Amino acid sequence: MNQIVNVNASWGIGRDGDLLCHIPEDMRFFKDMTMGKTVVMGRKTLESFPGGRPLKGRRNIVLTRSLQKALESSLSDASSAITDLLEGREPKADEDTELIYVDSVERLFELLPEDSSDVFVIGGESIYRLLLPCCDTCYVTKNDCSLEADTFYPDLDSDPGFELTYRSEVKEHDSIRYSFCTYKRKE
Ligand SMILES: NC(=O)c1ccc[n+]([C@@H]2O[C@H](COP(=O)([O-])OP(=O)(O)OC[C@H]3O[C@@H](n4cnc5c(N)ncnc54)[C@H](OP(=O)(O)O)[C@@H]3O)[C@@H](O)[C@H]2O)c1
Numbered sequence: 001m002n003q004i005v006n007v008n009a010s011w012g013i014g015r016d017g018d019l020l021c022h023i024p025e026d027m028r029f030f031k032d033m034t035m036g037k038t039v040v041m042g043r044k045t046l047e048s049f050p051g052g053r054p055l056k057g058r059r060n061i062v063l064t065r066s067l068q069k070a071l072e073s074s075l076s077d078a079s080s081a082i083t084d085l086l087e088g089r090e091p092k093a094d095e096d097t098e099l100i101y102v103d104s105v106e107r108l109f110e111l112l113p114e115d116s117s118d119v120f121v122i123g124g125e126s127i128y129r130l131l132l133p134c135c136d137t138c139y140v141t142k143n144d145c146s147l148e149a150d151t152f153y154p155d156l157d158s159d160p161g162f163e164l165t166y167r168s169e170v171k172e173h174d175s176i177r178y179s180f181c182t183y184k185r186k187e
Contacts, residue, residue, distance in 0.1 A: 012149020
């Protein structure tokens with residue numbers, strides 16, 4: 001299983017429920033890596049997406065301890081699709097997108113394919129930490145955004161279980177410098 005994340009120099013990943021910065025090349029990288037795959041996230045990360053909608057073209061598995069509430073919000077999405085139909089609007093067909101809520105790691109693992117190389121953990125802090133022991137590759141985009149974060153990723157540079165196996169050249173967008181890194185679990 002993989003993790004994919006964007007961190008600043010302090011391994012900060014978010015603030016007030018949003019990302020610290022939006023870097024177009026990193027967004028494209030995230031999309032290329034995860035398209036057509038299974039993505040695993042916490043309920044707050046799902047809510048941080050536009051309209052609280054799942055990522056298109058992917059199987060979205062969302063961890064929550066409140067399945068009832070999650071079901072209610074899914075039902076309200078379904079009812080807006082029905083309203084679209086009744087009012088003659090084309091409902092948005094999206095056969096390649098799936099949204100599944102689970103309330104435990106045990107249930108999550110029942111749903112994952114045996115070969116988990118196509119599974120990406122996409123945040124936030126609580127889910128990265130929860131599933132890091134089950135992951136062997138972490139795609140980490142490092143940036144030098146100076147905003148103070150309120151959520152963090154584990155510092156892989158001081159984790160003896162991981163090693164940095166790839167680091168791209170430093171790039172720049174809107175005065176934010178960034179590079180793509182890969183960490184792998186040591187044999
Ligand atoms: N930089 C990046 O690459 C990146 C990526 C993703 C997210 N983020 C940022 O990370 C922040 C959100 O992180 P977060 O840690 O606050 O929230 P999160 O991990 O996205 O979601 C937390 C929620 O997940 C559910 N959950 C957690 N552990 C669970 C378990 N063991 N079993 C069942 N459900 C469980 C709970 O949902 P319920 O409350 O519904 O029970 C919990 O409130 C945001 O700022 C977001 O923008 C950054």
